Amino acid sequence: MTTHSHQTDKTDQIDKKDQKTILVGVTDIFFYTKVRDALIAKGYKFERARTQQDIAEKASANNPAAFILNMNDETLNAFQALETFAADAQLKTIPILAFANHEEVDTFNRARALGVTKIVSRNEFSARLNELIEEMISGQPSAVS
Numbered sequence: 001m002t003t004h005s006h007q008t009d010k011t012d013q014i015d016k017k018d019q020k021t022i023l024v025g026v027t028d029i030f031f032y033t034k035v036r037d038a039l040i041a042k043g044y045k046f047e048r049a050r051t052q053q054d055i056a057e058k059a060s061a062n063n064p065a066a067f068i069l070n071m072n073d074e075t076l077n078a079f080q081a082l083e084t085f086a087a088d089a090q091l092k093t094i095p096i097l098a099f100a101n102h103e104e105v106d107t108f109n110r111a112r113a114l115g116v117t118k119i120v121s122r123n124e125f126s127a128r129l130n131e132l133i134e135e136m137i138s139g140q141p142s143a144v145s
Contacts, residue, residue, distance in 0.1 A: 020065035020137060021045040023058055023094075027075040031099075031125070035068055038129045055081045059091050066136040071100035071107050071119070082114035095136045099125035 022044050026032045032048070039046045047062050049055045055076070059067065067085070071078040078098070085091040095117040100107045102121035111119045117136060125132065 019043060019045045021047060021062045022133070023047050023049060023055070023062065023064040023067045025049045025055055025067065025069040025073065025076050025078070025081055027073055028070060031070055031122075034126065034129060038133060042130065042133065044133075049076065049081075051075075052077060052080060056084050056088070056091075059085070059094065060088075063090075064094055066133070067094050067096045068133075068136075069096060069098045069116075071098050071104070071111055072122070079110065079114065082111065082116065086115045095139065097132055097136045 022039055024032065024035050024039075024046050026035055026048075027050060036046065036048075044065075047058045047064065049058055058064075069078050069081060070076070082096070085094065085096065092115060096115065098111050098116045098119040099122050100111070100119060102123065108119050118132065120128070120132065
């Protein structure tokens with residue numbers, strides 16, 4: 001019985017170790033729920049950043065495979081978060097998927113200038129979330145653009 005339990009523990013440790021963590025800087029409940037459900041369905045772990053301080057702390061502690069950020073978030077300052085990532089040698093290598101209102105051209109341009117890997121409209125984010133997440137993790141653009 002102990003052997004079986006030990007083997008299960010090893011399997012759980014391997015699965016957790018191989019599971020990629022995604023940092024989620026999204027406080028809007030609609031988008032957060034959508035992201036959470038997509039990440040769980042794909043088998044990813046996620047850390048939710050609810051405050052500005054959470055972003056740097058959770059990014060450093062969890063070494064995330066990607067960061068998802070709502071540029072229009074009313075709680076988090078998305079540009080400050082991007083500046084935090086850009087200023088840290090370890091964090092600046094993390095792929096960032098951001099989304100914003102499609103009419104905010106300045107937001108798109110400023111996000112790109114601060115190192116966002118990919119920024120899409122809120123509508124595209126909702127419609128293609130699974131593909132966009134895989135694209136960020138794999139580093140390869142999806143077949144559909």
